[in-house]
Amino acid sequence: MSLQQLPLIGRIDRYNFTEGGYVTSASCKFNESSAWALSGPVDDSCDQVGVPNFCWANGRRPNDDWTPPPDITWYALPCFGPSPAAIVAWSAGSCCGLTNGTSPYIVSIAAGDYYMFLNNLQCELFFAPAAMDVSVSVSDRTIRVVPQGENTGIEDPEPRGQLRQWALRDLFTLPMIESNLYVSTIGEALRTNIVNKLDSPSLNVSQPYNAAILPAVEDALEAAMDDILLSLGDAALTQPGSYDTLNTSFHISVIHIGSRKYILALFAINVPAMMLICLLSIYTRLFMASPAFDFADLGGIVAGVSNASAGTGEDVLSPNLKGWNGDPADPLLRRSVVAIDSRLGSTEAICVTVRRIGTQVITQKTVR
Numbered sequence: 001m002s003l004q005q006l007p008l009i010g011r012i013d014r015y016n017f018t019e020g021g022y023v024t025s026a027s028c029k030f031n032e033s034s035a036w037a038l039s040g041p042v043d044d045s046c047d048q049v050g051v052p053n054f055c056w057a058n059g060r061r062p063n064d065d066w067t068p069p070p071d072i073t074w075y076a077l078p079c080f081g082p083s084p085a086a087i088v089a090w091s092a093g094s095c096c097g098l099t100n101g102t103s104p105y106i107v108s109i110a111a112g113d114y115y116m117f118l119n120n121l122q123c124e125l126f127f128a129p130a131a132m133d134v135s136v137s138v139s140d141r142t143i144r145v146v147p148q149g150e151n152t153g154i155e156d157p158e159p160r161g162q163l164r165q166w167a168l169r170d171l172f173t174l175p176m177i178e179s180n181l182y183v184s185t186i187g188e189a190l191r192t193n194i195v196n197k198l199d200s201p202s203l204n205v206s207q208p209y210n211a212a213i214l215p216a217v218e219d220a221l222e223a224a225m226d227d228i229l230l231s232l233g234d235a236a237l238t239q240p241g242s243y244d245t246l247n248t249s250f251h252i253s254v255i256h257i258g259s260r261k262y263i264l265a266l267f268a269i270n271v272p273a274m275m276l277i278c279l280l281s282i283y284t285r286l287f288m289a290s291p292a293f294d295f296a297d298l299g300g301i302v303a304g305v306s307n308a309s310a311g312t313g314e315d316v317l318s319p320n321l322k323g324w325n326g327d328p329a330d331p332l333l334r335r336s337v338v339a340i341d342s343r344l345g346s347t348e349a350i351c352v353t354v355r356r357i358g359t360q361v362i363t364q365k366t367v368r
Contacts, residue, residue: 057089065097101161
């Protein structure tokens with residue numbers, strides 16, 4: 001069953017699976033007797049400004065077939081000037097002229113004068129089968145691949161060696177198609193990686209055996225091989241029958257409010273509180289006798305003040321609102337008018353008067 005056939009595809013947040021792959025690594029050294037070199041240019045047109053010529057990258061790697069007649073590998077590169085000074089070229093392949101990805105896997109590098117610190121470099125590549133933990137986040141649109149370690153008992157994902165052979169072939173063709181107009185793209189990329197290793201604004205090319213050069217080139221080759229293997233794996237997905245069924249775990253988005261311990265603690269607190277509210281409601285007859293008092297109603301406030309001050313010696317001329325139940329819609333208030341007489345100044349009094357319509361003053365209070 002493919003991923004698109006799953007019934008939960010619309011609700012999956014992320015999924016994980018384990019897949020076999022290769023952990024690539026590289027080990028580099030300088031070989032002064034390297035048989036891989038640059039030569040040229042082909043003819044004498046270098047004195048024409050802006051006219052490119054052709055130089056040659058040719059020779060053999062240590063893992064080539066050296067039996068007579070010699071098998072020489074070569075390809076042409078555009079160059080400017082009287083020498084291939086701005087060129088970095090390499091030869092990459094498996095052992096002995098075979099096409100089944102047989103080890104050892106060697107990369108031989110030749111460089112012109114501008115990149116002499118890379119000349120005669122030879123690196124051996126290693127492909128270690130390993131289990132890859134792949135985590136795909138649908139919401140974040142990210143894929144995270146973490147090797148579970150080498151020698152984990154996983155079988156070689158492609159024991160025929162064709163995948164490694166194709167990966168080396170893609171690496172070999174990279175300098176053939178790169179731009180070396182005045183500078184080499186590969187050379188500048190490796191120089192930048194070396195400078196980053198040195199944490200310095202420039203590289204002293206007079207020290208070709210600097211300890212930062214070999215690790216920087218190894219990192220670059222490992223990154224290049226990882227990208228190549230990834231692109232080959234992506235291309236395989238477009239071919240029917242080129243992939244196997246994998247056991248996959250899915251994560252579906254759900255809502256989880258709170259943690260269990262806090263939920264239980266709040267439940268234990270709320271149960272007694274709810275029981276107390278129920279008891280108070282029963283004791284007060286469900287608050288049926290509570291007044292419908294509106295604190296935003298001015299007439300209700302004045303009437304309430306009148307009732308509360310009837311027996312406290314205040315100037316209450318007619319405290320006859322004792323039957324009022326606190327409801328602003330009570331007829332006693334609808335037949336009353338409230339007037340506020342105020343003057344500016346913090347020492348002036350505010351006089352609040354309640355009058356029965358057409359009759360005497362009910363309440364007159366002075367507030368400072």
